[in-house]
Amino acid sequence: MTIAKAIARAWSDEAYKSKLIADPPAALGEIGVAVRPGTTVTVVENTPAVQHLVLPAAPSNVGELSTEELEKVAAGMSSGGSDEVSVTPNPQFYVAGGAYQPG
Numbered sequence: 397m398t399i400a401k402a403i404a405r406a407w408s409d410e411a412y413k414s415k416l417i418a419d420p421p422a423a424l425g426e427i428g429v430a431v432r433p434g435t436t437v438t439v440v441e442n443t444p445a446v447q448h449l450v451l452p453a454a455p456s457n458v459g460e461l462s463t464e465e466l467e468k469v470a471a472g473m474s475s476g477g478s479d480e481v482s483v484t485p486n487p488q489f490y491v492a493g494g495a496y497q498p499g
Contacts, residue, residue: 420438
């Protein structure tokens with residue numbers, strides 16, 4: 397996974413980490429991740445004292461899902477079968493915390 401490569405490189409290369417935080421599209425481009433024009437990417441660093449919670453955009457069919465289904469979507473799970481959750485993917489990815497959702 398290329399986002400994992402960016403995180404690993406940032407952990408071991410201070411110059412790359414600085415670039416990733418200051419200019420995410422350029423830094424991500426170095427490892428083969430293209431950022432769509434018009435998309436803003438913000439990179440933040442968690443520390444033992446400061447943790448970031450990324451609140452993704454709600455799925456387009458949020459009004460059609462139960463609370464339980466929304467919790468499954470939020471956790472990135474779909475159990476299949478009769479309680480399978482159908483969600484229109486959010487075309488963004490989240491670097492903070494290492495979560496990645498391809499666009």
